[in-house]
Amino acid sequence: MTVAALLAIAVSGALLVALGARDPKRLRSSRHGANDARAASPPLPSAVRQAFGWLSLAPGIVLALLGEWWAFLIWLGAITAIGWTIAITAGYSSVSVSHRSRS
Amino acid sequence: MIKLPQSDTKALLAIHGWSGVLLGLLLYVVICTGVAAVFAEEINDWASPLPHANAHAFPAGIDAATRRLATQVDPQFHEEIAMFRSAGGRLNLRYHLHDTMPNGKPGERGVEFEVDPATWQPLATRKGWDDEIADQTKPSGVAAFLINLHVRLHIPEPWGLFVTGVLGLAMMIAAVTGILVHRHLLADLFTLRLGRDALLKRRDLHVVAGSWNLPFALILAFTGSFFSFASSVGLPAIAMVTFGGDQAALIDTLYSTARPENKAPAPLANIEAMLADVRHRNHAEPNYISVSHYGRADATVSINTVLPGDELVYSTFVYDGTTGALIREQPPLGKVPSMGASLVGIMYPLHFGNFAGLASKTVWVALGTAAAYVSLTGMLLWTRRREEQLAWRRMSRVVHYVGYGLPLALVCAPYAFFALRSSDVPAITVQDIAFLVVSAAAAVIAFAIQDLDRLRRVLLGCTGVMLLGLPVMRIATGGLGWADAWSAGIGAVPVVDIALLAFGFICLWTARARQARVPAAAEGPAAISTEAHSA
């Protein structure tokens, strides 16, 4: 069950990274005040974002349906911590990109 | 996410803000101490190790030790024997009876032996009521101080539990109202506008941390409130309605493992055989034994284990004390499985995060830290938005004092524990005094330093220094060195020391980092330099 939990975390985590890196609102904010708007990646299309969002929850839903509550709790805790980390990391890297392009 | 009329959104935002700012400081204390208490067992093993590791809580020899020590106490204390692992792998055997305390409340009194299970040599003997025995207990003092502060803020019962229950409620209300007022919760999950207006940055940091932490915040707030309210409000109320106010009868109905009364003398069956049976049935190591009516024909032995494998709800294995035969596997409450028992049973792993050992504890600490961050940034955001008013500027200073002074006071408390370990003063008391003295000193600093950012850096810096000094203090007062601990298999000692050193350096680095980033041109008047950046 540890393997299942780790696998679920890996799948959800990868999708969260994609969602965070190409989040449209975050990209708009990071382009604010920057001189070189072309440097930013294009945002994910809305349909793709929705699909990724639901897919990132899927591993947890599967664990819950299988009654693997131990693994579900580990997954839930891990992905919320991962999500916050992604948000912080992406936020601070956007600041440094914006400062570099302004200078 | 949820579209509400503007008037409702304003009302909810007011509830969110005011519940947070009025109770946030105390909630912050509860959360920070809770984060530390997740590793209570490791902290106790670090602070008070034995010279050798003990792989099992109840090794061979427990049966003989139980019988030998039973001869050393008044037979009235054979009513119940509780056996459990204590700091550093010590084993506590508490021979006691249930009685009414001088204040009229039900309690337990008896004799507790602390032994080294590797040699079965007695290390300490303590006598009296529960609270008196707890005061005499030294090895687990560091974690006991943290847990006491977390569970009841050192406020006497039952008010302490009620207050922490209210704080848990405030956290739940803040989480629920936060969901309702945040119309773009999902769209904003990755939005951190850090390079722009300072207030916007502070708002985004708070909102993003709060949004990601929502599931955990709701779980911890709900379970924490349950634990606090259950004994302070819930059980007395239910006992009043269903048992005429007799709480003992209610507790007996919920937890009893008793058999029909039979006072005829009968020897206890071999405890080690029952332990072996539990290990075989549950594939988990026992961590608690309770013997009822030792030496009588109606004796029972109840054994709990750590949560096995991937389970979340614990069971109690109840044995016939005279034959050693299993009577039943009992849920957390009642004698047969029920929804109520399962719900209560799941509260423990959800709150303590100890269901998967180090993995779950680490996740719980990470998310608990996030919850403390949300609490602190929320108060800083609230006071920053109102800083044109003198009262809120003063409140901002108080938030800085508590936010950065509390960790400092918590880190300094164990210094007193190590320094006065061999004194007769209870371990919690010496740490209380140290905590209050350091808090007072931090208050003087908070009053003296006008610039809030400088105040933050000074308090963080002091915390860093004291963290670095803690392993030194431990070793200087007779604690195990790393080489001795490692060779004895006591991993907690070097690991916790290294963690303290790492956190100490992080605090010092964080305290210095802002100095290098003092704004040269981008930001503006002096007011900006007094704002406190979140951690």
Added chain:
Amino acid sequence: MNAAPPHRLRPWLRGVLVGPVSLIVASLVMAGGAVWLPEGDAKVNNLVLPVVLFPLLWTATFLYTCLDKKLARAYAVMGALSAVNAALIAWHLMT
């Protein structure tokens, strides 16, 4: 002599409602639950479920008393909940 205008009392009335009244009502609903909830096989569900749900009960009464714009209606709802559960408890104690 003029009586105090009602609008001066409203914040106090709201405060009493949101504070002690919401707590008392939640406690009464919890205690009342022990009377009508089924015991279950283990005969503990009616004792335990109300205690488990108490934090949610108080959250609900707290938020409702904060958000209902009509103070009189909020008092009426809280009063009705109190009366029903108090009656249940009284009936149980007397039988």
